[in-house]
Amino acid sequence: xxxxxxxxxxLVICGPTASGKTALxxxxxxxxxxxxxxxxxxxxxxxxxxxxxxxxxxxxRQAPHHLxxxxxxxxxxxxxxFASLAHGAIADVLARxxxxxxxxxxxxxxxxxxxxxxxxxxxxxAVRAELLEREGREGPGTLFRLxxxxxxxxxxxxxxxxxxxxxxxxxxxxxxxxxxxDFQREHAFAERPYSTLKIGLAPPREELYRRxxxxxxxxxxxxxxAEVRGLLDRGYDPECKALRTIGYxxxxxxxxxxxxxxxxxxxxxxxxxHYAKRQLTWFRGDEAIIWVDSCGESAKLQKLIELFLLRTRxxxxxxxx
RNA sequence: GGCCCCGUCGCCAAGUGGUAAGGCAGAGGUCUGCAAAACCUCCAUCACCCGUUCAAAUCGGGUCGGGGCCU
Numbered sequence: 001x002x003x004x005x006x007x008x009x010x011l012v013i014c015g016p017t018a019s020g021k022t023a024l025x026x027x028x029x030x031x032x033x034x035x036x037x038x039x040x041x042x043x044x045x046x047x048x049x050x051x052x053x054x055x056x057x058x059x060x061r062q063a064p065h066h067l068x069x070x071x072x073x074x075x076x077x078x079x080x081x082f083a084s085l086a087h088g089a090i091a092d093v094l095a096r097x098x099x100x101x102x103x104x105x106x107x108x109x110x111x112x113x114x115x116x117x118x119x120x121x122x123x124x125x126a127v128r129a130e131l132l133e134r135e136g137r138e139g140p141g142t143l144f145r146l147x148x149x150x151x152x153x154x155x156x157x158x159x160x161x162x163x164x165x166x167x168x169x170x171x172x173x174x175x176x177x178x179x180x181x182d183f184q185r186e187h188a189f190a191e192r193p194y195s196t197l198k199i200g201l202a203p204p205r206e207e208l209y210r211r212x213x214x215x216x217x218x219x220x221x222x223x224x225x226a227e228v229r230g231l232l233d234r235g236y237d238p239e240c241k242a243l244r245t246i247g248y249x250x251x252x253x254x255x256x257x258x259x260x261x262x263x264x265x266x267x268x269x270x271x272x273x274h275y276a277k278r279q280l281t282w283f284r285g286d287e288a289i290i291w292v293d294s295c296g297e298s299a300k301l302q303k304l305i306e307l308f309l310l311r312t313r314x315x316x317x318x319x320x321x
Numbered sequence: 322g323g324c325c326c327c328g329u330c331g332c333c334a335a336g337u338g339g340u341a342a343g344g345c346a347g348a349g350g351u352c353u354g355c356a357a358a359a360c361c362u363c364c365a366u367c368a369c370c371c372g373u374u375c376a377a378a379u380c381g382g383g384u385c386g387g388g389g390c391c392u
Contacts, residue, residue, distance in 0.1 A: 017357075052357085078354040106357050118353050128355085158351085164359040167351080172354090184353060246357045270346085275357050281350060284372055 008094055009312035010194035011101045011305065014110055014283055015201030016276035018145070018211040019293055020057050024201060025103055027298055029063035032305060035093040036266045037086055039104030039113065042072040044077055047231055050224045053215065066093070073231060078123060083112040087193070099309070107282035116191025117276035118183040121175040125170065131167050146170060154181040179270075180269035195306040199301065202280065212272045216265060224252055225261075245283040246271045255317045 011034070015021050025036050038044075040051040046069045055065050066089040072076050085282040088112075093100040102113055135143045145168045150173050152321065158165045172180040193219050203211065228243075229249040236243060238252045254264040283289060292301060 040357090076355085079356075080354045083354090084372070106356065108352075108354090111380095114351085119365070120354075123354050125355095138324090159361055162351090162360045164355075168354075180353085241355055241358085244355090244358075262348095271357080277348085278350095279353095279357085282352075285352090286351095309362075 006275060007312060008090070008194050009099060009235045009308065010090060010114070010196045011115060011308070012091050012110060012196050012198040013101060013201065014107070014198070014289065016208060017105055017172060017272055018053075018215045018276065019042065019105075019201040019203055019208060020211075021105070021201055022053070023054075023104055024298070024301075025031040025063045025101060028101070028301070030130040032309075033098045034063060034101045034103050035096070035098050036063050036103045037089045037093065037104055038065055039082070039086065040110040041077075041082070041101050041109055042242070043104075044069050045073045046071065047227075047234075047243040048242060048248065050219050050222045050227050050246060051073070051245060051251075053219070067074055074240050075234045076125070077104055077106055079112045080117055080122060082109050083117055085111045090194070095238070102241075105279050107279065111189065113196060114196055116187065116193070116194070117285045117311055118173045118180075118187040120178075120180060123192060124171060127171045127174055128167055131170055132163075135163065143167065144168060151179040151181050152182075154179065157181075172313060181249045188211035193253050196288070198286065198289045199304070200283050200286075200291045201294070202283075202291055203294055208276060212276060215268050216269050216272065219247060221264065225255070227253060229255060246275060273303075 013021055013024060025034070028034055036055075038055075040052065043047060043054050044067065045052070046058075048054075054068055055063070059065075067082070067085055070081075070085065086109075090100040090102070102110060104110060131143060141160060143163060144155065144160045147166050149170055151169055154169050158169075172178070172183065176183075202208070203207040224247060228248055231248070231251070232238060232255070233245065237257075243249060243252060250259070250264040250267045250271070253259050253267075254261055259267070290304065
């Protein structure tokens with residue numbers, strides 16, 4: 001049983017924002033019986049459609065998508081939630097005799113599914129708030145100093161200014177009595193639940209940036225400002241995580257009258273470029289990724305996927321491919 | 322033709338004799354439960370030439386470039 005699960009095939013497609021992932025999925029769906037399991041930390045929010053470039057209804061008809069619209073914008077959602085839902089979705093797709101394609105740009109989400117996650121306690125908003133309050137009260141650096149006492153190995157690996165990670169480490173310690181660095185050492189992303197073929201989509205930088213600009217213009221034409229206004233009208237806190245998404249936070253600034261629409265657009269484009277760059281940095285570190293420029297290389301991809309299917313099928317005769 | 326002002330990294334910009342702040346853009350990177358987040362690193366000898374000086378982006382002269390005013 002365990003063995004079969006380990007060998008279950010999973011096609012992974014990653015790439016920076018606007019690199020053409022959805023288009024590629026649709027293209028592949030014409031040749032293979034695939035279903036997409038989205039790995040996107042913003043497309044999980046209901047109501048954030050235009051700004052997160054969710055696959056359209058037409059696209060979803062051609063290639064079924066899972067794990068979109070999971071929670072409301074003000075609900076908590078974490079990598080761990082995502083990973084467990086993803087495993088379920090992947091199992092369902094396999095049970096239907098189809099090939100699951102984990103598709104997305106959120107590096108951590110992808111990794112959590114393909115390599116697992118430490119089994120440290122879930123984040124606790126109350127603990128976080130308390131820690132941050134202390135940092136505010138006793139001054140910057142307080143928490144990091146604490147971390148140096150509690151978990152020296154981790155304190156060595158993260159910069160003193162990284163409050164987010166410092167808080168998480170202290171939170172884990174408080175909740176479990178164990179160091180996060182110990183959890184991590186034991187885990188070391190060593191799980192391999194699937195047999196994967198990883199494809200990375202990366203157009204040349206210049207072209208990618210052009211595509212980003214064009215996509216942002218497109219979002220505006222499709223009515224992103226109205227979508228944002230609608231979310232605010234429904235009472236969502238402009239500070240909530242979902243609304244701090246690129247495209248939303250800038251437009252919120254504009255709606256508040258802090259910046260002009262033109263300025264907002266410039267900011268959205270710029271922040272998207274920065275984001276794309278970070279994604280690229282993340283993916284570059286994964287040696288297993290086979291890189292392609294665009295959908296134009298779908299012939300090459302097709303070959304790769306065929307080989308992949310043959311290989312995984314022969315591993316144990318159960319798969320229906 | 323005359324007089325005056327200006328010329329610091331792709332952009333904005335500090336620095337007026339002591340050996341080039343900062344911001345933005347750009348590039349590289351980190352990443353184990355907020356990840357479209359958070360964080361880190363890199364990135365100029367000051368238009369050019371001559372001179373004064375122990376020392377010049379800072380002073381003097383000239384050249385080039387930009388702007389203003391006058392005739």
